[in-house]
Amino acid sequence: MIRRSDFPKNFCFGTATASYQIEGAADEDGRGPSIWDVFSHMPGKTFNDETGDIACDHYHRYKEDVQIMKDIGLDAYRFSISWPRVMPDGKSINQKGIDFYNRLVDELLEAGITPFVTLYHWDLPYALHEKGGWLNPDIAMYFRAYATFMFDELGDRVKHWITLNEPWCSSFLGYFMGEHAPGHQNLQEALITTHNLLRAHGYAVQSFREEVKDGEVGLTNVVMKIEPGDSRPESFFVASLVDKIVNAWFHDPVIFGSYPEEVVKTYSEKGLQVPLDDFSIISNPIDFFGVNYYTRTLVVYDENDPLGFSYAQGDLPKTDMGWEIYPQGLFDMLVNLKERYRLPLYITENGIAGPDKVENGRVSDTYRIEYLEKHFEKVLEAIEAGVDVRGYFIWSLMDNFEWAHGYSKRFGIVYIDYNTQKRILKDSAMWLKEFLRS
């Protein structure tokens, strides 16, 4: 059985959340609307038209939530700042908003929990969206100003920063597939927004070096293990291309200062413009990559698709999200990232949604314990194979608003009863507590 003491001494275990998914208090204390407030209020965009208006009411219950983390014995907590809470119009300061994050950080430090702050986890101020949002190149300067303000406010106490969470989702799910806010469906727009997200990231890193001398900053990407879904050589070829489209496209510019050539060629052949400026900003050196890993993705050659591939179903056991459970993919991707980029890594998200129910005051999520244990083992194997992995954050501390799926997917190690806002530690939380003591 795996034990905490098998991991390096400074390795940290934490949980992760994001502002719009947990905070609620959408109209309180001067918070402005984000693209997710507007999107989730449009009929048909989320499961049962659910919104983050109340969510887990964490804005009012953060003390209880910090206490829960302390009781479990967690070392660290990754949360995100709601940009429209601290800057309702994207640029003017809302003191009450910043006060909340100051209180939260102090509460965490008091409890002996190290804060890891993400600046952008998808809730763009709607006022900036009206100016063109991520399509507007000026967004990078707005983001820089916001980041600088946050570094100034919290940088004395927060030493671990993540600029963006999963730019692939912001750009591709938000501007190409239309599943996330703002719900556009235009591949050209996804390429422009990717580039502006990466520019924003680079400017924030530049500012970080000036503002926080004794901290570390990185970028979190969703890391997908892409595999061919059948044995045709064409499927192997597209699997390698898709790996570059979803993974290297978001890592290479930040480290090497360029997009993968093969993908630039593929897009250009389709008549798409790939923005190619500001790479010196984008590749400002960072301290680590954040890895969000959930599953593998199978692709097969498809001559009818404009990019030549379609997704295939695998036959491994699946989670409530329909995602295959594939711990080996985490090991493989950690090794790949190490070999290609040679940077320290944190697993900033990993976890599983399942059909959790309270029975006699208890939630028996044995499947989640198994999932976590298997993934912990793979992290340990990667460390033993020489990968510099420094921490692991479970998605998520508590059940929350799972974007387009509303409240139908439960990822937490803590159960939320949305009628009463009661928090109930699931069996996985109890197991984690024991593990952290071991």
Ligand code: FCB
């Ligand atoms: C990730 C997101 C996170 C959560 C998990 C399940 O892509 O970063 O907010 O939705 O998936």
